[in-house]
Amino acid sequence: MTQTSDPADETAGILFAGSAYAVWGIVPLYWRLLGDVPPFELTVYRVFWCALFVTAVTFWQGHTSRAFAILRSRRLVATLALTSVLITCNWTLYIYCVATNQLVDASLGYYMTPLVSFAAGIAFFGERMSRLRLAGVALAALAVVIQTIGLGHIPWIAPALALSFGLYGYFRKLAPVVALDGLLVETLILLPFTFALVGYWAVQGTGAFPSHNLTKDALLIGSGPLTAVPLAFFAAGARRIRLTTLGFLQYLSPTITLLLATIGFHEPFTRTNAIAFGCVWAALAIAAVEGHLARLKRRPVRS
Numbered sequence: 001m002t003q004t005s006d007p008a009d010e011t012a013g014i015l016f017a018g019s020a021y022a023v024w025g026i027v028p029l030y031w032r033l034l035g036d037v038p039p040f041e042l043t044v045y046r047v048f049w050c051a052l053f054v055t056a057v058t059f060w061q062g063h064t065s066r067a068f069a070i071l072r073s074r075r076l077v078a079t080l081a082l083t084s085v086l087i088t089c090n091w092t093l094y095i096y097c098v099a100t101n102q103l104v105d106a107s108l109g110y111y112m113t114p115l116v117s118f119a120a121g122i123a124f125f126g127e128r129m130s131r132l133r134l135a136g137v138a139l140a141a142l143a144v145v146i147q148t149i150g151l152g153h154i155p156w157i158a159p160a161l162a163l164s165f166g167l168y169g170y171f172r173k174l175a176p177v178v179a180l181d182g183l184l185v186e187t188l189i190l191l192p193f194t195f196a197l198v199g200y201w202a203v204q205g206t207g208a209f210p211s212h213n214l215t216k217d218a219l220l221i222g223s224g225p226l227t228a229v230p231l232a233f234f235a236a237g238a239r240r241i242r243l244t245t246l247g248f249l250q251y252l253s254p255t256i257t258l259l260l261a262t263i264g265f266h267e268p269f270t271r272t273n274a275i276a277f278g279c280v281w282a283a284l285a286i287a288a289v290e291g292h293l294a295r296l297k298r299r300p301v302r303s
Contacts, residue, residue, distance in 0.1 A: 013240025017249050020234035025256025031098040037208045039096040048194040049224030051187035070185050079175045083168050084186035090164040103261035109161030110254035111280045115140040116166030136283035143279040150272030179235035
């Protein structure tokens with residue numbers, strides 16, 4: 001990521017990244033308009049239309065050579081095949097949360113995501129973690145234990161969302177490609193599968209698209225740009241602002257979702273939820289402090 005000292009450029013970066021996270025926070029309102037479409041089917045349409053939209057944008061921008069370069073690399077294709085499966089699982093589960101009024105758990109899951117990324121670094125790549133970050137991961141695990149005790153069963157939604165998106169982010173970083181180029185390849189990998197399903201449902205007359213409701217058809221088609229445009233905003237913002245600024249902005253999305261769930265959709269926020277969120281927020285604060293201390297140690301001493 002390019003770090004910049006230009007105030008105007010940094011302001012633009014904050015606006016771009018903040019807009020991306022804001023859209024991701026309020027996107028449940030969009031999925032609610034398609035509440036009669038099953039979550040898995042809606043994800044299939046989302047991937048299908050996203051692939052077509054990003055392909056059209058790639059041709060329009062003249063970036064097809066970059067996509068072909070990615071496809072010629074077996075390592076990149078294998079990595080993006082893995083991330084395509086992870087993000088599809090994450091999208092399906094998130095839409096399921098919208099359909100079943102479980103956005104509070106979804107919000108908790110996205111708060112937990114950075115902590116899952118820390119754990120993934122240890123588990124898969126043997127990275128060393130400071131005691132403070134280990135304490136943060138332990139607090140996140142405690143949040144799951146508290147929810148288990150309070151609910152009487154293992155809470156799977158928040159950990160599953162955090163795990164799928166955390167691993168997606170971690171493995172996605174291993175593929176050094178532009179955000180939209182990566183999304184293009186990820187969706188193209190799934191395109192034969194989604195095309196077959198969309199075609200089968202259309203022939204059988206059992207799918208949501210095409211329908212007699214033009215508004216529904218337009219919303220399903222619009223799910224493609226809705227997926228790609230915020231990602232483009234995020235990429236534009238990430239190039240212009242510091243990692244620390246981006247780190248703070250990433251919590252805008254689950255915060256908006258939490259407020260939307262409790263105030264807009266009137267989902268219950270129980271004492272168990274409050275304790276679990278408190279543990280995760282404390283863990284994130286610990287991680288922020290640890291990162292700040294590490295930067296201070298790296299800062300050169302002026303004589």
